[in-house]
Amino acid sequence: MDVDEILTGLYRESGRQNPYPWYAALHRHGPVSAIAPRPEHRAIGVVAGGYDLVSQVLRDPAWSKQAPPGWQEQEILRTLQSSMMFVNPPDHTRMRAVFAKTFTPRRLGALEPVIVRVVDAQLERMAEAGADGGEVDFVADFAYPVPALVMAGFIGLPEADLSWYRQRVDRIDEFLDVAGKTPQRLARANQAAGELRAWYRELIAHRRRHPGEDLVSGLVEALDSGDVELTEDELVSNLIVLFNASFVTTVYLFSNGLPVLLAHPDVVAALPADEELAGGCVDEVLRLESPVHFLARAAPEDTTLGGVPVRRDENVLLMIAAANRDPARFSDPDRFDPHRGGPPSLAFGVGPHFCLGAAVSRMEGRLALPRLFARFPRLAVTRTPTYSGSLFLRGIDKLFVSTGGQETA
Numbered sequence: 001m002d003v004d005e006i007l008t009g010l011y012r013e014s015g016r017q018n019p020y021p022w023y024a025a026l027h028r029h030g031p032v033s034a035i036a037p038r039p040e041h042r043a044i045g046v047v048a049g050g051y052d053l054v055s056q057v058l059r060d061p062a063w064s065k066q067a068p069p070g071w072q073e074q075e076i077l078r079t080l081q082s083s084m085m086f087v088n089p090p091d092h093t094r095m096r097a098v099f100a101k102t103f104t105p106r107r108l109g110a111l112e113p114v115i116v117r118v119v120d121a122q123l124e125r126m127a128e129a130g131a132d133g134g135e136v137d138f139v140a141d142f143a144y145p146v147p148a149l150v151m152a153g154f155i156g157l158p159e160a161d162l163s164w165y166r167q168r169v170d171r172i173d174e175f176l177d178v179a180g181k182t183p184q185r186l187a188r189a190n191q192a193a194g195e196l197r198a199w200y201r202e203l204i205a206h207r208r209r210h211p212g213e214d215l216v217s218g219l220v221e222a223l224d225s226g227d228v229e230l231t232e233d234e235l236v237s238n239l240i241v242l243f244n245a246s247f248v249t250t251v252y253l254f255s256n257g258l259p260v261l262l263a264h265p266d267v268v269a270a271l272p273a274d275e276e277l278a279g280g281c282v283d284e285v286l287r288l289e290s291p292v293h294f295l296a297r298a299a300p301e302d303t304t305l306g307g308v309p310v311r312r313d314e315n316v317l318l319m320i321a322a323a324n325r326d327p328a329r330f331s332d333p334d335r336f337d338p339h340r341g342g343p344p345s346l347a348f349g350v351g352p353h354f355c356l357g358a359a360v361s362r363m364e365g366r367l368a369l370p371r372l373f374a375r376f377p378r379l380a381v382t383r384t385p386t387y388s389g390s391l392f393l394r395g396i397d398k399l400f401v402s403t404g405g406q407e408t409a
């Protein structure tokens with residue numbers, strides 16, 4: 001099977017549902033391969049799935065993010081291109097520094113009791129919903145609200161607006177998927193970006209008049225005092241991207257992770273009393289079932305990658321979820337092993353764009369998993385889970401469970 005056939009298989013509905021056989025085929029083909037032009041790939045001529053090569057490209061700041069042509073004409077692309085995630089130094093360094101400063105140990109420490117409170121409240125909701133022995137949607141009652149409420153509190157977004165907000169996030173994420181660049185999806189993403197921008201401008205004006213302890217208030221104050229090199233437009237773009245990046249990914253940490261964990265009853269039984277094990281489970285779930293499946297970087301010059309020629313400005317598709325199961329780096333790569341050790345997975349990326357919120361979602365997982373299984377030691381999946389259908393952000397978006405009675409303690 002050649003690499004183009006592998007990609008065709010991967011992008012089909014069945015491939016998105018279960019991409020792992022296609023990634024195994026990609027590894028058999030080699031760590032990096034040239035590919036034929038495809039309608040869904042703009043300027044991508046090479047695909048890499050080998051851990052070492054993917055990591056090498058991501059670590060090298062000379063391999064850059066590339067703006068799509070005509071980005072200035074589209075609200076969504078203007079938004080992305082004025083945020084840290086989509087730009088290169090020096091703008092990237094400048095913007096990232098502003099936000100990195102806000103993820104202080106003090107702020108992260110203050111988040112711990114907030115996470116515990118949010119988790120316990122959602123466990124209570126699950127207990128009520130499952131009290132009569134009925135099914136509970138783990139995504140609707142736990143995996144989605146936990147990160148959404150934690151991040152809304154951290155950033156300072158009014159909770160009442162979250163469901164309105166989520167619809168806009170979904171439209172942007174649909175556009176970001178590999179097959180998402182249709183005119184309809186672009187139009188929907190443009191509209192969502194415009195509405196979110198207006199919403200944030202109002203929030204900023206409000207926080208300027210009534211500051212609180214939250215991140216938006218802190219950033220507005222820093223902006224107004226001239227302490228940070230950021231325009232108000234850039235602040236809005238970065239807030240949109242920060243919240244988008246923070247919660248769907250963490251939703252999938254929980255929803256993709258639950259079936260994996262339930263397949264290991266010994267781990268589930270040990271989790272309530274073992275926070276270190278919880279940390280190992282979070283990392284291993286993210287390796288095995290990465291919420292983000294691919295990234296892209298453009299070559300700084302005509303060069304070769306693992307012997308494959310890459311032209312200047314040509315994009316390489318970096319399959320981080322495949323790299324996380326590279327048999328050359330992870331022995332028995334499809335096996336769940338929370339004590340695995342070894343190289344870190346690339347689920348949070350690596351290098352200059354390494355996930356700014358990795359510590360936040362790791363903390364959410366480490367605190368939530370022991371509490372979840374302490375409360376519901378007999379939790380069980382009752383139906384085949386359904387996936388979002390996106391490969392860029394791949395995750396379970398419906399997961400019915402029975403709570404199976406709970407510990408009365």
Ligand code: HEM
Nearest residue numbers: 084085245246249250253292347348349353355356357361
């Ligand atoms: C399990 C949860 C998460 C996963 C799997 C994840 C994954 C990633 C990945 C792969 C990147 C690298 C993008 C690239 O190199 O192009 C990234 C960047 C980023 N993430 Fe996360 N993320 C998660 C949670 C979060 C959270 C909770 C936040 C915010 C609190 C966050 C904020 C960001 C930001 C702002 C960036 C851009 C950093 C930069 O470009 O310098 N993420 N994330």
